[in-house]
Amino acid sequence: MSNALLSPDHPATGSLRSGAGLPADDAAPAVLTVENIHKRFAALEVLRGISLTARTGDVIAVLGSSGSGKSTFLRCLNFLETPSAGRIWVHGEEVRTRRDRAGALRPADSRQLTRLRARVGMVFQQFNLWPHMSVLDNLIEAPRRVRGLPKRECVEKAEALLEKVGLAERRDYYPAHLSGGQQQRAAIARTLAMDPEVILFDEPTSALDPELVGEVLGVIGALAEEGRTMLIVTHEIGFARDVSTRALFLDEGRVEEDGPPDILFTNPDSDRLRRFLARHLH
């Protein structure tokens, strides 16, 4: 699989996709920026200050042992988990927050949050398809209810997306009648139906039988090749190395290492990453 970071046309692709009026330097526009995110559950400090800028076309693999805070970090990005401190921008628009009486951070403007969430897709470990709706209805629900698009348009788009993830034949099935891999591909299509500017993958293959992992990774890999901006929390080291343009290694709630995957995976600086790779790379 091609590595977008190393391909010379990558920043240009980024600019093209985002239209005119961009800075002429080599940096693609920032889709998602987080600054100094902290998250504390009671006495447990899960995230201890994480900053990150995801630019158009970035495929950022987020690695770390269990308990390192990577899933919490991802969930903080669209406020499914409210960070204890820190700031988040989606395409330059800051998510407005306030402090409640107990001093905890809260979203200040639920309309704004809802609007911004619609631009940040999320794929869950447990798929979380709505079981009472057919696959097609799962896909058209958000575009219709959130975007208010006409049904026919939504159905056409959903069918194209199902074709893309190889589920065209399954459009009228209920989620319970699909395999785990098919459910996750449907969930990815459901996210794509909202045309997200960045997609967050929260361990998308961890709940799957080993023989079903490949089909889901194949779909995610194809999205990476399209130049979509993605953050992927995963334990699939080999996959992360193949598709990512950048890798983060989280440890004890901090970014322990951050760099191009080729360097990070072959020549890690820290002992912790070296040990992590030794555990996961065979």
Added chain:
Amino acid sequence: MNIQVSLDVLPELLKGAWLTLQLLFISGFFGVLLAVPLAIARTSSLVLVRALPFAYIFFFRGTPLLVQLFLVYYGLSQFQVIQDSPILWPILREPYWCAIITFALHTAAYIAEILRGAIQAVPPGEIEAARALGMGRATTMGRIVLPRAARLALPAYGNELILMLKGSALASTITLLDLTGMARTVIARNYMPVETFLAAGLIYMTITFVLVRGLRWVEHRTSAHTRARPADVAGAGPGLPAPPRRGARD
């Protein structure tokens, strides 16, 4: 024991059964309408919003239906304000509407508790998925949580409906000629309580039977997504034709 008497009283009892069904379904309809906001408020994260439905449910589950019926029928008419009201009085002076109002308020408390449990049983991940896709609270509630909860609540709701069918016999205490009231009127004339109540009991059982079958049908209709696809049992491959569209949404 004279079976012929039981048969002879049937036409009159069936008239009473018709009133029983009216009481059951009209109060049931308003009960569900009232229960939905109660249940939603009951699951609120704000203590004050939770407190109101809690007090309501506590009162209506904590006192006998008969007491509630008397409070509405005899109690409210004590107030001059209500007797003077051109809107309330025409309704509250009718035992028919007093019964329907009481039954609706009563059953709403139970349905709200059933629905609260069902709302809380909707897997959080499905709600998160809706929120992550940009659905607001109201959309998530209306499109994801309530439809899911309604299916989860259905079996318990069937039980509540049957309890209300039998509870509606109390309407006979405020002069209404429902199935029980009609039976008592007939008995005052024919002095045949065993034959008459036996016939009334059989009618109640028949109604229950039909309700149970009806609810089972609704459960079946709304649970296609949890049943195995017949084609899968037969080992269907991906090449088979898609199943018929069921429950298409628009």
